[in-house]
Amino acid sequence: MEASHGGEKVKSRLCSICNQRRPALKRPKTLQQICKECFYEVFEEEIHRVIVDNKLFKPGERIAIGASGGKDSTVLAYVMSELNRRHNYGLDLFLLSVDEGITGYRDDSLETVKRNEVQYGLPLKVVSYKDLYGWTMDEIVKMIGLKNNCTFCGVFRRQALDRGAALLKVDKLATGHNADDIAETVLLNILRGDIARLSRCTSIITGEDGPIPRCKPFKYTYEKEIVTYAYFKKLDYFSTECIYSPNAYRGFAREFIKDLERIRPRAILDIIKSGEDFRIATTTKMPEQGTCQRCGYISSQKWCKACVLLEGLNRGLPKLGIGRTRGVNNDHRKDDKKIDTKNIQSKPCGTLDF
Amino acid sequence: MVKIVTLLPAQHLPRFKTCTCYQFYSYLASSKILICIFSLKCSGGLELLCDSVKIHSINVDLPAEEKKLTMKHLLAWVRSNLIKERPEMFMKGDTVRPGVLVLVNDCDWELSGQLDTTLEDKDVIVFISTLHGG
Numbered sequence: 001m002e003a004s005h006g007g008e009k010v011k012s013r014l015c016s017i018c019n020q021r022r023p024a025l026k027r028p029k030t031l032q033q034i035c036k037e038c039f040y041e042v043f044e045e046e047i048h049r050v051i052v053d054n055k056l057f058k059p060g061e062r063i064a065i066g067a068s069g070g071k072d073s074t075v076l077a078y079v080m081s082e083l084n085r086r087h088n089y090g091l092d093l094f095l096l097s098v099d100e101g102i103t104g105y106r107d108d109s110l111e112t113v114k115r116n117e118v119q120y121g122l123p124l125k126v127v128s129y130k131d132l133y134g135w136t137m138d139e140i141v142k143m144i145g146l147k148n149n150c151t152f153c154g155v156f157r158r159q160a161l162d163r164g165a166a167l168l169k170v171d172k173l174a175t176g177h178n179a180d181d182i183a184e185t186v187l188l189n190i191l192r193g194d195i196a197r198l199s200r201c202t203s204i205i206t207g208e209d210g211p212i213p214r215c216k217p218f219k220y221t222y223e224k225e226i227v228t229y230a231y232f233k234k235l236d237y238f239s240t241e242c243i244y245s246p247n248a249y250r251g252f253a254r255e256f257i258k259d260l261e262r263i264r265p266r267a268i269l270d271i272i273k274s275g276e277d278f279r280i281a282t283t284t285k286m287p288e289q290g291t292c293q294r295c296g297y298i299s300s301q302k303w304c305k306a307c308v309l310l311e312g313l314n315r316g317l318p319k320l321g322i323g324r325t326r327g328v329n330n331d332h333r334k335d336d337k338k339i340d341t342k343n344i345q346s347k348p349c350g351t352l353d354f
Numbered sequence: 355m356v357k358i359v360t361l362l363p364a365q366h367l368p369r370f371k372t373c374t375c376y377q378f379y380s381y382l383a384s385s386k387i388l389i390c391i392f393s394l395k396c397s398g399g400l401e402l403l404c405d406s407v408k409i410h411s412i413n414v415d416l417p418a419e420e421k422k423l424t425m426k427h428l429l430a431w432v433r434s435n436l437i438k439e440r441p442e443m444f445m446k447g448d449t450v451r452p453g454v455l456v457l458v459n460d461c462d463w464e465l466s467g468q469l470d471t472t473l474e475d476k477d478v479i480v481f482i483s484t485l486h487g488g
Contacts, residue, residue: 025465226484239483
């Protein structure tokens, strides 16, 4: 997958692959100094290898690319359409975006995705929180404030992507999660003591038992290389922080990973490897995966998280489902018939927790 | 790719007419003066920290007793002169925060000695944040 050079002592002035051109970057994975042209080649070929070795796609499949307009998904859309052409994957590619309804953030990034649709010739589908849940993030934040809003957004997005993928009738969903993201998630799951997620967060394909599996072609791709690639190729991507403050807890893990990377770039791959090699004792009691009684989505509780959160919003009790209390699942009454059930009707989906 | 806003005074503009936004070089009229002119681009969201201006053309005074301007000086200058808010998003200690990519003339600064990179007239320095957005 990735050849490890211990770090080259010779400080050559030329690209260590072609030995002809001036190097333009130092690869974090291998510490090689390589030129732009060689970088494009190894970057794309490495992703091709990951796709082939892990059998991420089969010929003739319809694949949705989760597109936010950000760097990762823009590079993913670009590289996937390139590789699909170059190596005859025979895939039908689509862009799938979620409109959370965040004025001044998502509306702008959706414009980027719309330009990507034209630039890469990939059909685009946008699903919105408003249509799926009856609430935009703007409305949710107005009601609950800036605390825990990321919980709503994250839970809703996970399901929204599945709903969109089902509408597009795709076989798989590819997301732009990169190596840094995965290392960060491994750490977070250790810190939270979330054994169930820890054991699946490093899988390159998740939810294979569900109707729409997800895969991460960038699992071994460093963020630094993705950003550099986007910059050198002058790809059209959108980069602004979400206006509703970022997830602070994740932010700490992210910063820690970046600090580690500076000291030892391979640390990121090492953390992923540790996550992969984690073995959970067979005697460990794991949460049982069932389905939500209300919407049919995969859930280890009576109701899935999205239904609990939505119920809270609609009843004016937004604290429901936040934190560790499981009150709603244990003693909810039958007085919730009035909730707009057509918004959340049957959407059996795979495991998507990342 | 990005909307270009310049901080350049209008009278300087004719000089840069022929440059593309990616080769937005400024230049020094007389090399004898102890002033270097750089163009500096912020992207990946970092421009938000400096009044949403993406391209800056700047003059940096060379510190006394120094012969060459290095990235170290430049960063100190950027921090005190350009960054309008949340300097911790950009800097950590005397260098950039981990996760901020630095390119000097489109070349990874890890290849040119990071903080010790010496800068010359017409150099283009690009900072890209990788810290948010997916």
